[in-house]
Amino acid sequence: MRGRGRETGIECMASFRVCVLTLFPGMFPGPLGYSLAGKALAAGIWSLKIVDIRHYARNKYRTVDNAPFGGGSGMVMRADVIDAALCENRDSRLPFVYMTPRGQALTQADAWALARTGGLCILCGRFEGVDQRVIDKHGANELSIGDYILSGGELAALVLLDSIIRLIPGVMKSMESLQEESFSRGLLEYHQYTRPRVWSDRAVPGVLVSGHHKRVEEWRRIQSEIVTRERRPDLWHRYAVCGCDGKRT
Numbered sequence: 051m052r053g054r055g056r057e058t059g060i061e062c063m064a065s066f067r068v069c070v071l072t073l074f075p076g077m078f079p080g081p082l083g084y085s086l087a088g089k090a091l092a093a094g095i096w097s098l099k100i101v102d103i104r105h106y107a108r109n110k111y112r113t114v115d116n117a118p119f120g121g122g123s124g125m126v127m128r129a130d131v132i133d134a135a136l137c138e139n140r141d142s143r144l145p146f147v148y149m150t151p152r153g154q155a156l157t158q159a160d161a162w163a164l165a166r167t168g169g170l171c172i173l174c175g176r177f178e179g180v181d182q183r184v185i186d187k188h189g190a191n192e193l194s195i196g197d198y199i200l201s202g203g204e205l206a207a208l209v210l211l212d213s214i215i216r217l218i219p220g221v222m223k224s225m226e227s228l229q230e231e232s233f234s235r236g237l238l239e240y241h242q243y244t245r246p247r248v249w250s251d252r253a254v255p256g257v258l259v260s261g262h263h264k265r266v267e268e269w270r271r272i273q274s275e276i277v278t279r280e281r282r283p284d285l286w287h288r289y290a291v292c293g294c295d296g297k298r299t
């Protein structure tokens with residue numbers, strides 16, 4: 051084991067290596083220890099190194115934060131502490147992501163791009179955030195999971211990782227289903243139905259039980275377009291007017 055991180059998964063074999071810097075190591079792997087991601091972690095398809103930022107504090111009180119220069123409320127995570135944690139644990143060949151509401155909004159295209167990298171290092175902020183100098187020094191990609199404020203970056207990191215890990219080859223049985231789901235072609239997915247065929251006086255759309263694959267495909271495409279137009283005019287505009295499938299340009 052390198053550095054002072056706790057490692058889960060079989061690092062030498064893992065095709066995808068994740069390092070997370072946090073003040074709350076107990077929050078990991080959390081939900082990622084279950085289901086597909088959990089099985090893949092146990093199988094060594096991906097590995098997780100959890101680094102406790104507090105280990106890199108320099109004084110006897112293990113302080114990791116200080117008051118912001120310029121005044122104002124709250125505390126800011128110190129650049130020197132984060133830098134020491136990064137220098138000892140980060141693989142500089144892999145992307146480095148700082149979770150922050152000030153970052154670019156995470157998209158499915160980002161998840162696909164990151165899933166192809168071989169791994170990443172994620173910094174979870176707390177308090178008012180992190181001294182910008184260490185973010186700049188390490189060339190972080192600043193990513194947000196939405197326009198709201200969480201109390202820390204840990205849940206955001208778990209969301210980011212969940213979106214990436216399911217795309218790593220070998221995690222899902224069928225990669226085909228990934229091509230169909232919402233956002234993969236710039237549209238939301240069509241409605242889904244299963245047994246029973248009639249439930250609570252509601253029958254499933256007849257075409258889905260017709261056995262005509264071409265007609266099912268066509269129905270699903272049209273449903274996708276209708277649902278996207280009604281629910282997400284922003285996506286619809288990009289798809290229909292700009293001819294864009296939602297990937298970052």
Ligand code: SAH
Binds near residue numbers: 149177193195196
């Ligand atoms: N003062 C900051 C918010 C700090 S919230 C501001 O106004 O922009 C504390 C930490 O939670 C952040 O450093 C970040 O790591 C995390 N966080 C909060 N909301 C987030 C979001 N929407 N996306 C990603 N990370 C978030």
